[in-house]
Amino acid sequence: MDVRSYRPSDDEQREDLQLRYPVAPGVSGCRRYRRLVAHAEMYEHHRTFVAEHEGKVVGIVSGALKCVWVRGEPLKVGYFFDMRVAPQARRQGVASALYSHVESAMREDGAAGAYLIVMTANTAVRPLTQRIGLEQTALVETVAVPVQRRQRVRADVRTLSSSAAMAEQVDSHFAGHDLFVPGLERYPVSGRFTRYYAQTGSSFAGVTQSTHGCAFEEVIQPKSVWTPAMRGLLRALSVAGPVPAIPVREQPVSTWQLGEPVIAGPEGERLFQDVVSHVNNLALESDVDWLLLPLVKNDPLHRSLRRAFFARRLCPMLRPFLTVQAVLLVKSLTEAFPRRLERIYLDARDF
Ligand SMILES: CC(C)(COP(=O)(O)OP(=O)(O)OC[C@H]1O[C@@H](n2cnc3c(N)ncnc32)[C@H](O)[C@@H]1OP(=O)(O)O)[C@@H](O)C(=O)NCCC(=O)NCCS
Secondary structure, eight states: EEEEEEOOOGGGGGGGGGGGEEETTTEEEEEESSTTTTHHHHHSSEEEEEEEEETTTEEEEEEEEEEEETTTTEEEEEEEEEEOOGGGGGTTSSSHHHHHHHHHHHTTTSSEEEEEEETTTTTTHHHHHHHHEEEEEEEEEEEEEESSSOOOOSOEEEEEEEHHHHHHHHHHTTTSSSSSSSSGGOOOGGGEEEEEEEEOOOOOOOEEEETTTTTTEEEEEGGGGGGGHHHHHHHHHHHTOOOOOOTTTOBOOOOEEEEEEESSSSHHHHHHHHHHHHHHHHHTTTTTOOEEEEEEEEETHHHEEEEEEEHTTTTTGGGGGGEEEEEEEEEESSSSOSOOSBBOOOGGGGG
């Protein structure tokens, strides 16, 4: 088996390299890439390696080199993502070889540390990440709400769509966070980023909406054995409030990612509810199925963001089912990179 840099002709085999992953017990996800490097191209500096065996591509991984802030200092870090190995080539060291190539490439490019995000339900990948020396630094939970009906919005929600204006607003809130990428780089055109915010007096709330639809289609589905039981449960719960529709087998779901959430001041939580309701109404017009918001669990704002995101939108009994757990793993490649990170910024491009 050889590991080499990606070539455009590798796209002919892209169907064999869809990313299939467990999301939660009984739920799986599949990412169908439009081109193998479409997601990687959302980053300014990226590298993709493939593993080739007997003329066939059997595995792939991407890495992005980012200039971030860590403990108030600028540092280069490598972010690794979208690793997958064709089922027939697993347990033969392909992922290990791909990882070692992408890590060496990032070291050569000057990365002081590396990180990646793994779903907690993906137990297959954890022994591999442990062996590589990646250590858990934070829990990340992605909360999801179905887009179902128009919601009332009381606040005056405003929109920013120029990257410069978004960067100016967001930079001031996240500048002290670890892994924060300052400036315009985090809003590539392919992700179609828009910021929504509301303010009153000293209170403020805002969120950035994006879509990865240019890079891949996502298919999230419950395993078939659960589906009839889940449909029955949801029908029963629908008397108590809106409930999500279960995705239909093999049909892609359309999602909007929310990121860079901010709540500030005494009215911040209420404003955040209005901002999300406003986004919900726009999503409804665009036939979007779900809104997703990744949150760092030990962030001081975590509880209020979670509460405000779910408020008005989902029957409380269903909330635990619509929370997907992941871990953020890090590795120091030089002494400049600390083993533990503190308040962590989540980059919308990473999800
Ligand atoms: C996870 C994945 C990339 C591993 O690829 P791989 O080429 O089989 O991995 P390797 O052969 O290099 O395995 C290295 C070690 O990881 C661990 N490992 C890999 N797959 C495992 C599994 N299914 N169960 C338990 N441990 C596993 C083992 O410790 C293994 O070493 P061993 O075979 O000597 O015991 C592959 O299973 C895959 O593509 N899964 C679907 C996509 C995915 O989950 N990607 C990761 C997203 S972060």
